[in-house]
Amino acid sequence: MTQPHLPRRIVIAGGGTAGWMTAAAIARTLGPVAQVTLIESDQIGTIGVGESTIPPLVAYNRILGIDEAAFMRATQATFKLGINFENWRVAGESYFHSFGGTGKDHWSAGFQHFWLHGRDQGMAHAYGDYCLELKAAEAGRFAHLPDDRTNYAYQLDSALYARFLRGMAESDGTVRVEGRIAHVELDSETGDIAALLLEGDRRIEGDLFIDCTGFRALLIEGALHAGYDDWTHWLPCDGAVAIQTASVRPPVPYTRAIAHEAGWQWRIPLQHRQGNGIVYCSAFMEPDAALERLLATIEGEALVRPNPIRFQTGARRRQWHRNCVAVGLSAGFLEPLESTSIHLIQRAVLRILRMLPAGPVSVRDIDEFNDQQMTDMVQIRDFLILHYKVTDRRDSPFWRHCAAMAVPDSLTHRLALFRETGRVFRKNEELFAENSWVQVMMGQGILPQSYHPVAAKLRPEELAHLLQSLRDQVARTVDAMPSHADYIARYCNAQ
Ligand code: FAD
Structure with a gap:
């Protein structure tokens, strides 16, 4: 051996x-x-950029034995419950991609199938009403819940x-x-x-x-x-400018991703300041125009000089x-x-x-590592392309380009499957689980043409009761949470 x-x-x-x-x-x-x-x-x-994270970082810090409150004090962190996507399907509309689950899945079919059936019966509210993290984000509230029930990042x-x-x-x-x-x-x-x-x-x-x-x-x-x-032919943005500004209001527990005519802008609230930036596609927007747009839309005093970045x-x-x-x-x-x-x-x-x-590095270890890393990146790549490809925006050359671009077969298949059946499957420990795909696909404008027949098994009054009780439970839990800013102040300063 x-x-x-x-x-x-x-x-x-x-x-x-x-x-x-x-x-x-x-x-x-x-x-x-x-x-x-x-x-x-x-x-x-x-x-000099990189401020918004996703829930697995909580586990990473725990593996390293990091005390959360000390870490949040040291990094001026706020909690994050998801991302609000503004102007992505059409200008003037927004939707949330929140962490955590929505409603309650049946082993044979995700909650979206029951929601779609309820919608057909005129008894379902907005899909997001059944998601704790989403409603807490909208309400600007946060709390750790027993059994790690709050899915959050920083x-x-x-x-x-x-x-x-x-x-x-x-x-x-x-x-x-x-x-x-x-x-x-x-x-x-x-x-x-x-x-x-x-x-x-x-x-x-x-x-x-x-x-x-x-x-x-x-x-x-x-x-x-x-x-x-x-x-780049699938993810065409290749430039960004970042700038940090003074906070003008208490931090919200979510990141904003605001689409513009040739890309999007971010707003990320920390405890002591706000991170802002613009991402753009240089084939459709000059770097100077991106900078100008960023400076015209920031709130609060700039704390640093703009940081321009090019990437591929x-x-x-x-x-x-x-x-x-x-x-x-x-x-x-x-x-x-x-x-x-x-x-x-x-x-x-x-x-x-x-x-x-x-022992000596094994070629098999290397191949396994490369395969796993590339699989992660390809799956994330497809999820990102979805945001650009599935849109009703046709108001600028950039969005017309995105709507017309060819996408990987793996994504084409996923979109078609969801459109036809309401089904989406998580593959190989994929980072973004079913609920992420459902939220973004519906948020970007895909409403499935059918759903799993198991949803129709419930009698109308049973379905109405299920939907109502799930929604009430979310609302009650969110109502009992403190404001995000108050929670951070208390949590980070408790020794
Ligand atoms: P760098 O921060 O560039 O570090 C490189 C290091 O190498 C530096 O220490 C440098 O000094 C050193 N180095 C380089 N050359 C030499 C040399 N010759 N000799 C000695 N040292 C050298 N990620 C997120 O998860 N969330 C976000 O919200 C997010 N936003 C982003 C926005 C933009 C516009 C961009 C471009 C990236 C964003 N990222 C985000 C990615 C994130 O910034 C990076 O993944 C993260 O900062 C890690 O960067 P790095 O350490 O790989 O590289």
Whole structure:
């Protein structure tokens, strides 16, 4: 049997959110078994965006033993119950993609089937009325409920999150090296990475290298040429400008995604400020026009200069290649619409830990890792494309382009199945579960033509009672919750 022979010297290149999330998790999980070194350059800095997250981050922090209130104080975090999509189906309308479930599923058919039947009978209210998180978000309320019944995430300052994790990682033994990586040295025999050469003649050797250098992808692409799948033809936005402003009202427990004629804008309320940004497609909007639009629509005093960013949506073809794993923006970017990037970092880090080789790195481990990461990205990609493709907007060249564009077969099939039958299936531990797909597909304008016959099994009075009691229960629970701002103030300051 192979004796455990961990890659003891783990070198992380880059100290943005990805770098420190990786260092903190590895150092805490492996302890003295691994020697973690992180190299970052203050001169280069980080991307400076990334504020909205999704519920699995709660579990990630718990795995690392992080105290939630301390984390929220340190990162100025607020709670997030979902995203309000404004102007996406048509200008002037909005819908929620909230966390958690809606109504009550039957094992054979999701709640949407019962709701559709109730709608036909004239006894169903808005679909969202049966979702606790959605109604709490709309009401600006929040509370942790017993048995973890509230599904939530955070809106946070990711630079502060990285700083918080750095403290943890360093106290767990990670060594931080300040410096600029000038060259990646390859082993002339194996082609693996042997060492990183820093300006000033420093040389850092390692067994496993984790590329967290952001869009630069210095190791995985610059040195190892792992390749990149460009998805711009499906996710055409390629530019963004971010700016932070002073808060003008108490923070709401949700992120706003507001479509405009060539992309969308975000608003993310934190405790101490608001994050704002515009995402646009440069084929349909000039960068100057995007900036102008952003500045014209922000509320509150600007706290920093606008931060312009260009990107190419897509995925690194091999995210683990030789003795190097890409984590974060170096592994690809799907644009920030559903706040999935920090989540993809988390998935990659946990996978690295699950698949740490016990001997020399196995090609099978690498293939498995790459397959799982790519599956995640493809599934998220399809979910994002849905927001652009399924729309009644035809009021600008950008939206006409999106409505006409070809989409992946996997998405075409899903949309057709839902349209015809009301059915949607979660595949292979997919991130976005049935209720996410249902909310967004209906929000974007698909109303299924039929539904599962089991819904008609209930007599009209039984169905009416079911719908009414579910709705009442949601309303009662939300009414008993405090305001989001009050809850944060109490929760974060309770010692
Ligand atoms: P970076 O932050 O760019 O860090 C790269 C690191 O590498 C830095 O420390 C840098 O100094 C270092 N480095 C680079 N080159 C060298 C070198 N030669 N030598 C030494 N060090 C080097 N994600 C979400 O989950 N939610 C969001 O709401 C969200 N919004 C976003 C909005 C936009 C417009 C964009 C572009 C991204 C958004 N993201 C979001 C993604 C999120 O910002 C990133 O996933 C996250 O910040 C991780 O970035 P990173 O650590 O991979 O890269």
